[in-house]
Amino acid sequence: MKRNNKKTMIYTFLLSCLVTATSCNRDSYTPSQGDEIKKSGDVTIYTTTGSRSLDFGKRFVDFSSKFNMSPNTITLDPTKKFQTMDGFGAAITGSTCYNLMKMSKEDRTKFLTETFSDKDGMGMNYIRIAIGCSDFSLSEYTCWDKEGKENFGLQSEETQYIIPVLKEILAINPSIKIMGSPWTPPKWMKVNNLTDLKPFDSWTSGQLNPKYYQDYGWYFVQWIQAxxxxxxxxxxxxxxxxxxxxxxxxxxxxxxxxxxxxxxxALGPQLKAANLSTKIYAFDHNYNYDNIADQSDYPVKIYNDAGAASFFAGAAYHNYGGDKAELIDIHNQRPDKELVFTETSIGEWNDGRNLEKRLMEDMREVALGTVNNWSKGVIVWNLMLDTDKGPNREGGCQTCYGAVDISKANYKNITRNSHYYIVGHLSSVVKSGASRIGTSGYTAEGLVYTAFQNTDGTYAVVLLNESGDSRKITVADGKHHFSYDVPAKSVVSYRWTY
Structure with a gap:
């Protein structure tokens, strides 16, 4: 009888331990307000909440020495590898550079360091710039507005604004990758359509005259070399x-x-002849191909010609129409070709200054959404606009916000919007050359995450918690595990050495 009582007591004790361990890791968890904030630790963590109670707040936790019994465990699987990452960043437009140059040198250096430094900032490392003007340039121009090769040259917007800013950024982070995109060729290369072939003297619309293919290829080469x-x-x-x-x-x-x-x-052979290794990406437009039936699967149709396909690294996409699932479709059709996400905007039409709403949606649909669908990079639109949504131009977007907005009154006060955070949460822990890797374990409604293995011997996880409850989540890599109280409506980035 005593022996049975003793067995019962042991069983009850073990059961209570298990219940206690499980209850401490329940989905809804309220962290202690008295918890001490650690100054260092095994794992570096960045957290942003939609309420800004944590504004890219930096925290540290240590690996746990206890046996992991948490049902809320995400386990990394580095044997399962997906795409290699190129980077994350924003467009450095003429408008962005104008605003940056209006700042004091001290304030500009501080902001650019916070944004691009791999050591002292978010480490953004992929920039998109226009070849000639964009809809966020100070004027409309190309680098070859008058026929005759002697008339090619970088213009004042580049020499006075864009190049000086790029040089400051490169001084902070020399490993920055830069993508160039033209909004228009020189007007003298345009025709109204490919049947009439009548000159089309307009910055807006028109088509490229096939007789200028070689000239336009030369233009790209000259711009890259300049x-x-x-x-x-x-x-x-x-x-x-x-x-x-x-x-x-x-x-x-x-x-x-x-x-x-x-x-x-033209373009492919001319880049090759000039010994330029610059990657070429096709398309650079919406998931839904603007509902033009015969343009559906645009890049795949290009790749169907093996000669043309040999010059393309892959395809680029925007999200102004359609769904990110298109990336999976294109990848499945041509897994040998890369995918990059190159533009998304916030503005008056999508409640762009409502951080909680936009942080959740943009992290789900753009940052984690495209990366989990094979994108090698994520680039958002204007890095910086002023509080009047400018400088902007008639015919372009006059209702857009920047990834950050700077006060037009003093060019000093900065408001960081969702796009700044969604890119920063990736770039701060996921470095160029990282592999996206597999995960298993805990899933829940409103929880989206992905994991990476960096080339420097570190792992990274970026996680979105859209729910109204905080969650205590454990991350395990097969060797170490640790837990962190993920706040409600937040984005969290982790990085640690394995």
Whole structure:
């Protein structure tokens, strides 16, 4: 009888331990307000809440020495590898550079360091710039507005604003990757359509005259080489920003048939002849191909010509129409080709200054959404606009916000919007060359995450908790495990050495 009582007592004790361990890791968890904030630890953690109670707050936790019994455990699987990451960042437009140059040198250096430094900031490392003007330039221009090769040259917007800013950024982070995209070719290369071939003297719309394919290929080569002479290496280009959008203030309609022919006949061979390793990406437009039936699967149709396909690294996408699932579809059709996400905007139309709403949606749909669908990089639109949504131009977006907005009254006070955080939460822990890796274990409604293995011997996890409850989540890598109280409506980034 005593022996049975003793067994019962042991069983009850073990059961109570298990219940206690499990209850301490329940989905809804209220962290202790008295917890001491550690100054260092095994795991570096950045947290941003929609309420800004934590504003990219830096925290540390240590690996646990206790046996892990948490049902809320996410386990990394480095044997399962997906794409290799190129980087994360924003567009450095003419408008962005104008605003940056209006800041004091001290304030500008501080902001650029916080944004681009791998050691003292978020470590953003992928920038998109326009080849010539964009809809957020100070004027409309290309680098070859008058026919005759002697008339090619970088323009004042580049020499006075864009190049000086890029040089400051490169001084902070020399490993920055830069992508170039044209919004329009020189107007003298444009025609109204490919049947009439009548000159089309307009920055907006028109098509590229096939007789100027070789000249336009030369233009790309000259621009890349001119930037290189300034100490700025161009890592990648897209052939045309939004090739199916005729309405932008600077634009060109370019079907997949035209893009295929231009790259195969001119741009690809000319880059090769010039010994330029700059990557070429196709498309650079919306998931839904602007609902133009014969342009569906635009990049795949280009790749169907093996000669043309050989010049393309992959394809680029925007999210102004359609769904991110298109990335999976394109990847499945051509897994040998890369995918990058190159533009998304916030503004008046999508409640762009409501951080809680936008942080949740943009992290789910853009940052983690595209990366989990095979994108090698994530680039958002203007890094910085002023509080009047400018400088902007008629015909371009006049209702856009920047990743950050700077006060037009003093060019000093900065408001960080969702796009700044979604990119920063990736770039701060996921470095160029990292592999996205597999995970298993805990899932829950409103929880989205992905994991990476960096080349420097570290792991990284970026996680979104959209629920209204905080969650105590444990992360395990097979050797170590640790737990962290993930706040409600928050984004969390982790990085640790394995």
């Amino acid at each position: 930037m290189k002479k300034e100490g700025i290496n161009i890592y990648s280009i897209t052939v045309q920003n939004e090739p199916l959008n005729r309405k932008n203030s600077a634009s060109l309609y370019m079907s997949w048939q035209e893009q295929q022919a231009f790259v195969k006949q």
